[in-house]
Every structure is written in structure tokens, then in C-alpha cells.
Amino acid sequence: MKIIIVGAGKVGFVLAHMLSNDDHDVTVVDRNEGRIDTVEERLDVNAVLGSCTSTSVLMAAGIDHADMLLAVTERDELNIVACFIAKSYGVKTTIARVRSPEFADLDSETVKKSLGIDLMINPERIAAAQISKMLDYPDAVNVEFYNEGRVLLMEFKIQPATAVCGKLLKEIKTDFHYLIVGIIRKGRMIIPNGNEMIKDGDRLFLFTPVDYIPEVEQDFGHSKKKIRDVIIAGGDTISYYLASDLEKRHMDIKIFEEDFEKCKQLADALDDALIIHGNASDIQLLKDENIEEADAFIAVTDEDNFNILSAVIAKELGASRTIVQLKMSDYMPISDSIGIDQSISPRILAAGHILRYFHNSNVLSLTLIGDTNAHVMEIMAPERSGILGVPLMDLDFPENAILGSIVRGGDVIIPRGNDYILPGDKLLVITLPHSSKKVEKFFEENRKS
Numbered sequence: 001m002k003i004i005i006v007g008a009g010k011v012g013f014v015l016a017h018m019l020s021n022d023d024h025d026v027t028v029v030d031r032n033e034g035r036i037d038t039v040e041e042r043l044d045v046n047a048v049l050g051s052c053t054s055t056s057v058l059m060a061a062g063i064d065h066a067d068m069l070l071a072v073t074e075r076d077e078l079n080i081v082a083c084f085i086a087k088s089y090g091v092k093t094t095i096a097r098v099r100s101p102e103f104a105d106l107d108s109e110t111v112k113k114s115l116g117i118d119l120m121i122n123p124e125r126i127a128a129a130q131i132s133k134m135l136d137y138p139d140a141v142n143v144e145f146y147n148e149g150r151v152l153l154m155e156f157k158i159q160p161a162t163a164v165c166g167k168l169l170k171e172i173k174t175d176f177h178y179l180i181v182g183i184i185r186k187g188r189m190i191i192p193n194g195n196e197m198i199k200d201g202d203r204l205f206l207f208t209p210v211d212y213i214p215e216v217e218q219d220f221g222h223s224k225k226k227i228r229d230v231i232i233a234g235g236d237t238i239s240y241y242l243a244s245d246l247e248k249r250h251m252d253i254k255i256f257e258e259d260f261e262k263c264k265q266l267a268d269a270l271d272d273a274l275i276i277h278g279n280a281s282d283i284q285l286l287k288d289e290n291i292e293e294a295d296a297f298i299a300v301t302d303e304d305n306f307n308i309l310s311a312v313i314a315k316e317l318g319a320s321r322t323i324v325q326l327k328m329s330d331y332m333p334i335s336d337s338i339g340i341d342q343s344i345s346p347r348i349l350a351a352g353h354i355l356r357y358f359h360n361s362n363v364l365s366l367t368l369i370g371d372t373n374a375h376v377m378e379i380m381a382p383e384r385s386g387i388l389g390v391p392l393m394d395l396d397f398p399e400n401a402i403l404g405s406i407v408r409g410g411d412v413i414i415p416r417g418n419d420y421i422l423p424g425d426k427l428l429v430i431t432l433p434h435s436s437k438k439v440e441k442f443f444e445e446n447r448k449s
Contacts, residue, residue: 001025002066004091006052006082007073008035010327010347011097011123013043015070018355018373020045022437027061030073052082063089070354072097072121080115087116095119095354099237121353123346127300128241130344131323135230135246135296137213138321139221141203141342144367145210146378147407147426152210153369153376156220158202163219170194176414177215178208181404181430182374189374189432191400205369207404207428209412225320227295228252233280233310234301235262238325238346242298243273254289256280281310283317292318300325308340315339348373362443364426366436375436376404379443381425387442393417398438401431 001024005012008030020026020043027046028039039047050057052071063069069086071079076098083094098120130142137143142155158165164172169180169192182205183190183198190196198204208216230246232239235257243253243266253273257263260277267275278285280299291297297314299307304326311322316339323342324335335343352368365378381388387395392403392415406413407426413419421427431439 001068002062003027004029004058004061004063004066004069004086006030006069006071006079007097008032008039008047009072009074011072011350012070013039014347014351015072015354016043016045018351018433021433027066029057029061052078053085055085058082058085058089063091066091068093068095068357070095072350076100076103080117084116093118093357095121095357097121097123097350099124101237101240119354119357121350123350124236124238125241126349126353127325127344127346128238128245130349131242131298131300132245132249134323134342134344135227137217138225138227138296139217142344142369144369144376146365146376146428147405147412150210150407150412151405151428152208152213153367153404153428154206154208154216154220155369156204156206158198158200158204158220160200162198164198165200167198168194169196169198172198172219174219174414175215176416177212178206179402179404179414180204180206181402182369191402191430191432205430207414209405209414211412225295227321229293229295230254231256231280231289231291231294231297231314231319233297233299233307234325235259235266235275236300236302238300240266240269242300243270247272256285281306281313283313286314286317294319296321296323298323302327304328308335308338312339315341363440369430373433375431375433377429377431377436377439379427379429379439381421381423381427382443383423385443387421388423389420391418391420398431398435398442400435401429401439404428404430 003024003026005016005028008028016026016028029048029052030036031051036047036049048061069091071082073079079096083096086094094117096117133143140154141157144153183192184203229252232255235255239255246253254276255273256276256278258279263275263277291314297319299311301307307324311324315322321341324340326343326345348368355366362380363377364380367376369376403415405428406415429439
């Protein structure tokens, strides 16, 4: 597929890297010479220097024979215009990164018809929704719902007091209520087998039906406390989206923001949140606002260093849980070692949402997890295939991949060796990046004659 990516920032770079690794023909366009130099030095893609609103630049990028255009610059207007131009050249699919609530809330049909955009991706809204889900499961480092909310992927950090620490996977009595599908150890993702031992400091991923969350929390959690009091550092768009959602859940919310104009805008836009004009790293101010009573401190400014600093201070002053937004994904592996409970990258989340559009029709969704870019693939089992009805233990499943759950009708099955796949089953597979294509082929090409 011929793909043009407009914008060589973090989102654009991640997309270009992943799509080129999947053998797509990728061209990156950016007006920043330094970014283009970085793309040319580090990626095996084409790069064009210039404005995405220039038809001559887009022609140089091959717009007249492109299959898809991804507009992911930092400016909504540029992304919208680039998609509009692309449609005029006959590009079949256009995707725009749009951050402003004014644009993001436009009716989807209006967008498609008048602006020429097939899909709008809002990283801040996606990140806010992810943080909101995290607050429901404070013992988990991360959570993700699948299959219409019936299956949950949970990430836990293993500590010495965790019930399963020091055990081999085959020694854990799960009653098949959950399946451990991945372990991050020293920055490396492991797809485990039964002989893998769970160690202190591991970050562990498992699938479970939502009905069995209490059993999972007993093995991997601690003293679960419902989140009620939340402090948010930063008054940008992501704070607005997050606070709007938390207000609907009747949480007590305080937002710290140094820019007085942003404070006024938030006060006008939100109903119940308390807006505090001040610096969230000010120790005395945090004490004055009873930081020790906060169930969660969430730092989502545009500055990674400030988010880390303020979260460390908040934790030291008594905040129960800290969550930070990190735009530099390089910080993510070390964040938990300095007192930060959870971290998210809006750019990685957005890239994951976009990447699901580059897989065959059997792949219903694709999510990037952890900081290793491992994939969770939601796959519809084919109607005709040699893999159907065969016990899983007898299938030659791709290496570095594991089947985590099967949804059949209204039932969620945590698979064992004697289970099998039937036509129309919805499957959840976790795989390392270099094995994702093998997984797709496994479900696509094992056809009966």
C-alpha cells in the first residue's frame, strides 16, 4: 500500500517506522528540515521537505497514486486541509489527527462529506479515556477492554508481596479464570510458557473475563481503594476531556494550572471541578490543598520533566497513586522505578488506533501495549480453515504469539490445550511486532481445499 504521512513528529515517526516494517511504501512529508533529516537517517522510507498544503509538495510525495494519507501534524487545520486536498486527488482513505474539541465533536457524516476525512483521531481524548479506565482498577498498571467490554487485558507490576511472585506459571491455580499472556522484564517483552517464573519487578499482562476480576485482584492486587479524590496537573485539552468524564462519575476534582486564561476557560467549560491557579510542583500549595488525601495525582502537562517531577513530589507528600503523561516514550520503562505508578503516551495510543486500519478484514482491532509495542489483535475466526475444530495443542501456532481468549456467542473462554476454534469466534491474540503478520497469515491462509 502506498501511504503518505504528513507530519514527522512523534506520532508520524512511530507510524512511519511500523508501517515501513510491514512492507508498505511510505513517504513522510514535513516542513521541518531537522525532522526530515532524522527520518532519512533512521527510517527506510521516502521523505519530502515542504508544506503539506502545497500541491507541488504533495505531488512530489506521490499523492496522485497514494492509497492512504495520514495527517498527523500538531496543527488541526493543516491536517484537515491535507485530507481535503488528498481526497481531491482520489486518495481512497484519509485519517486526520485532530485535537481541538471544536473539530473533534463534528458529526462524522458531516466530516466525511464536507472535509474529506474518513477518520478523525484525537490523541488527547483517547488518552483521557485510557486514564479514566485506569482509575477503575487502581491496582493495575494498565487496562484495556475487548469484545464489547466482556474481556479485560490487565497489566500488573509484580512486587515481593504479590501472591504469585516466585511461582512458575504452571504452578498457579487459576481455575481458568485468567491467562497470563505476556511479561515485560528489563524492558523486554516475553511471551511466556508454563516454565516461566514470575519475578519481583516483572510487568505482567493477562486476559480475564470481567466476571472474574475479583479473583484476579486477589492474586495480583493489593488493598483496592475506590478512587474518589483526584488532582490533575495541567489545564490543556487532555485535562478538559478527563475532568469532563470524571465529573460524570461524581469524583472530586482539582486542576492545577499556571496560565490564568486557561484557568478561566476550564472554569467556564467544567461544572464541578475546582480550578486552582498555581504550580502543581509547589510543595506548600500541594500541602494546602491536602495532597495527602488525594487518591490519584495525574500530571498531563506538555512537559514530561514537569510531569515526572510533580508526580514524584505528590507521591512523597502522600498521594495514593500517580499517573503521568509522557510524550517521550523513552521515559516509560524507568518511570515506575522513580515512584510513578502509571504512565501513558497519547502518541503511542493514537498510533495503535491508526494501525488497526492496515490489517486484513479478519483483524477487528489492534492495540499497542507496553513500551515494547507488542500487539493485541482482535481477530474474527474464518468461516473455512484447516485450523477450525482442531485442539489448540495440535495447532502449529506462530512463535512469539499466544491466544488469550475466545468469545463464542455470549461465552468467554480462557483457552486450554483441548479447546478449539469455530467459525465466527472472536479471538484475542498477543504477539510481538515481528510476528503479527505471521498471526494474520495463520488465520487467513490455512484454507481447506
